[in-house]
Amino acid sequence: MKFQFVYTGIRVRDLEQSIRFYTEVLGLRLVKRAEEPVNKGEYALVEDEETGQALELNWYSADSPVAKPYPDQEGEELDHLGFEVADLEATLAYLRERGFAPVLGPNVDGGFAVAYIRDPDGIWVECFQRLTSGQR
């Protein structure tokens, strides 16, 4: 039986704000945006053109049949999103200027310098710089 894994979907509270964050701050490309009448929602697909990784941003209206309260704490099933960067220190300065200060790190962990920020919904976003030729 063949399954093609084509994207990860996350739930967002403000679709405009999330599209801006993932495209303007993190540089993903907006591939598609569409309303989803069945779910009384709207979604956007963003992807990294180089790696092909795709993320679906899902927003639901309060009266959507699939909407549930958004937890105040971070969702523990969604551990984090992973982004590789060339220069962690410069990246953290860039993010801090835009209001995204690290919530953990920077730390050196194995062959990586690693820090985490939180996206507009509180989702953890890992930025890591490869310090050696090791594979992640």
Place this chain on the structure above:
Amino acid sequence: MKFQFVYTGIRVRDLEQSIRFYTEVLGLRLVKRAEEPVNKGEYALVEDEETGQALELNWYSADSPVAKPYPDQEGEELDHLGFEVADLEATLAYLRERGFAPVLGPNVDGGFAVAYIRDPDGIWVECFQRLTSGQR
């Protein structure tokens, strides 16, 4: 500033069980498995060789500095993982035989036949069959 989006990380409660599900049931390839002493945890990277989508499965011990109680309900930030299939009816029969009955659907939504199962941690996994030449 360049960010490379390289994987999505989810938290799992039993790493063996999750690796089996994502590799044996859904056919992803195990790329790497490693202990993470700093976090008192262990992780595995699985990916779809064809689409390049990658998923990191993160397990933490109870005394890990980053472990938190795993919510009983599904995590709302992680909406779902998306898998395209050729034949939804055959796919659902295959999944049902392995103990994964649909929790929603199958339904027809736009140009897609869609159903959801839950992975071993309760994370929603969407299976969709393209019914027309429309793009998702």
